[in-house]
Amino acid sequence: MAFRRIYLFTLALVWGCMASSSSQQTAVAPPQDLQITDPGLLGSLDIEWKPPPNVQTFNECTVKYKFEYRNTGDREWKVIFTRKLKFRVGFDLSRTAEVKVQTLLEGRCTNDVEVQSEWIYATFQVPLQGKLESEVQNFHCIYHDWEYLKCTWQPGLLAPRGVHYGLYYWYEGLDHAEQCDDYIQDHGINIGCMLQNLSQAEYKDLSICVNGSAAATLLRPLYATLRLQNLAKPSPPKQLMVSTSTSEGLRVVWSPPGGETPPQCLEYEVQLAEEQGKTKAVWASVSTQMETAFTIARVNQSRISCVRVRGRTNIFCADQGFWSEWTQECISVSREEDKQLFILIPVILSLSSSLIIFMLIGQCKKRTPPEKATHMSVGC
Numbered sequence: 397m398a399f400r401r402i403y404l405f406t407l408a409l410v411w412g413c414m415a416s417s418s419s420q421q422t423a424v425a426p427p428q429d430l431q432i433t434d435p436g437l438l439g440s441l442d443i444e445w446k447p448p449p450n451v452q453t454f455n456e457c458t459v460k461y462k463f464e465y466r467n468t469g470d471r472e473w474k475v476i477f478t479r480k481l482k483f484r485v486g487f488d489l490s491r492t493a494e495v496k497v498q499t500l501l502e503g504r505c506t507n508d509v510e511v512q513s514e515w516i517y518a519t520f521q522v523p524l525q526g527k528l529e530s531e532v533q534n535f536h537c538i539y540h541d542w543e544y545l546k547c548t549w550q551p552g553l554l555a556p557r558g559v560h561y562g563l564y565y566w567y568e569g570l571d572h573a574e575q576c577d578d579y580i581q582d583h584g585i586n587i588g589c590m591l592q593n594l595s596q597a598e599y600k601d602l603s604i605c606v607n608g609s610a611a612a613t614l615l616r617p618l619y620a621t622l623r624l625q626n627l628a629k630p631s632p633p634k635q636l637m638v639s640t641s642t643s644e645g646l647r648v649v650w651s652p653p654g655g656e657t658p659p660q661c662l663e664y665e666v667q668l669a670e671e672q673g674k675t676k677a678v679w680a681s682v683s684t685q686m687e688t689a690f691t692i693a694r695v696n697q698s699r700i701s702c703v704r705v706r707g708r709t710n711i712f713c714a715d716q717g718f719w720s721e722w723t724q725e726c727i728s729v730s731r732e733e734d735k736q737l738f739i740l741i742p743v744i745l746s747l748s749s750s751l752i753i754f755m756l757i758g759q760c761k762k763r764t765p766p767e768k769a770t771h772m773s774v775g776c
């Protein structure tokens with residue numbers, strides 16, 4: 397057994413040597429002059445390289461490049477196969493950008509085997525001024541009704557007096573980074589920003605930088621890359637109507653919220669609470685769905701049933717989203733029963749009176765009164 401394994405190993409070694417010597421004949425050099433430049437777009441960097449020196453000699457082969465990039469700390473590299481020599485890709489500028497590229501050669505000159513060069517590497521880091529504790533805190537953004545983006549933050553722990561914060565943004569389609577023109581302020585300090593008219597930035601990377609200045613202190617800028625569709629929060633659903641239908645159920649109907657939220661991008665959660673005697677009503681989910689109507693089949697004999705509905709972006713339009721506030725509607729189920737009882741009373745009365753007469757005639761022969769009228773039947 398051991399002998400055979402050694403034999404196989406040797407064979408593999410010989411094969412490996414042969415393979416590497418044959419590819420040595422058509423070895424290809426890595427690309428040259430790999431460079432990263434920052435066009436000032438708050439996250440996008442330009443990466444460029446030049447072909448390997450001997451590329452003209454492979455006239456029966458195609459030359460391609462395998463370009464990979466990531467931020468330091470990311471586990472995975474993002475991979476692009478290309479014949480181009482220039483790319484603009486997005487990074488998180490608060491961390492180091494790493495790129496690598498290799499030449500791929502394939503065709504008659506390599507017997508149609510893909511030959512790979514060594515990698516060449518480059519990194520980039522914007523100068524990170526200021527202490528980390530001077531960076532703004534609790535930065536978050538919500539895209540309300542697909543109409544406006546509201547971002548808020550708190551001053552950094554090391555924020556000096558008289559600090560001034562600015563929010564800058566860029567997305568593909570803008571010539572250069574733009575500054576917020578509608579700040580939210582607290583005691584004269586910018587702590588948020590409202591951005592309108594961002595529909596062109598949906599389904600793209602929206603790069604944001606919140607930086608600041610103070611008289612004598614350098615502040616650490618914050619960089620964020622947003623996806624608007626994943627930050628959407630719709631308004632609550634409208635025109636919620638609850639009614640009892642004949643089949644002992646609750647019919648719940650509502651309309652999509654207003655605003656620019658695409659109606660086909662919503663899903664809804666329906667919850668029901670029923671007050672039974674003195675016990676406190678507890679909300680329970682009965683459905684999560686994309687339709688705007690729902691029938692709750694079984695409703696308990698409760699006095700009040702409340703239904704509430706909220707919406708958020710569904711999986712067909714985004715990876716995540718925020719729930720809207722609830723829209724709520726209550727109906728008194730027992731009142732519906734009272735109405736039925738009200739109609740029933742004359743019937744019961746006339747029934748029981750005829751029963752009394754009947755029983756009097758029948759000299760108090762024991763008879764079972766109708767179930768509903770038990771409490772009304774007169775003893776003999």
Ligand SMILES: *[C@@H]1O[C@H](CO)[C@@H](O)[C@H](O)[C@H]1NC(C)=O
Pocket residue numbers: 593596
């Ligand atoms: C909205 O943005 C577009 C470009 O994306 C621009 O042409 C248009 O003037 C803007 N409208 C307003 C009201 O700012």
Ligand SMILES: *[C@@H]1O[C@H](CO)[C@@H](O)[C@H](O)[C@H]1NC(C)=O
Pocket residue numbers: 436562564573605607608609
């Ligand atoms: C903040 O960033 C913008 C965009 O990069 C830049 O124009 C501005 O000078 C920066 N301000 C400070 C105080 O660093």
Ligand SMILES: *[C@@H]1O[C@H](CO)[C@@H](O)[C@H](O)[C@H]1NC(C)=O
Pocket residue numbers: 668670694695696
């Ligand atoms: C109805 O009542 C039963 C028991 O009282 C409870 O288990 C059930 O969850 C109730 N149904 C609804 C829809 O609240």
